[in-house]
Amino acid sequence: MHHGIDRARHPHYIGGMTKKTTPSEIDLELTHLEEQVxxxxxxxxxxSQENRSLRAQQDSMANERANLLEKHDKVRTSVDGIVTRLKSLETGI
Known part of the structure; x- marks a missing residue:
């Protein structure tokens, strides 16, 4: 059994390409296609505008993330220093 499109069973298979059209029908079709385009x-x-905006937002967020990571590292270093000093004070007492 053949399941493909068979012109014998589907006589309008190429009907859109072979039917006679009037100039006004062609004009209507062209107008419709122009509107679609x-x-x-x-x-x-x-x-394209959304894409540019999202790329700019992504760049901004990447910069913000880098800045936050840098601040995080500085705070961690500072806290580690404070903890070390506190431990040395405890052992010195």
């Missing part, structure tokens, strides 16, 4: 171009522009 214009809509797609707007979507592309919006997505």
């Amino acid at each position: 214009a809509g797609l171009l707007q979507i592309i522009e919006r997505l």
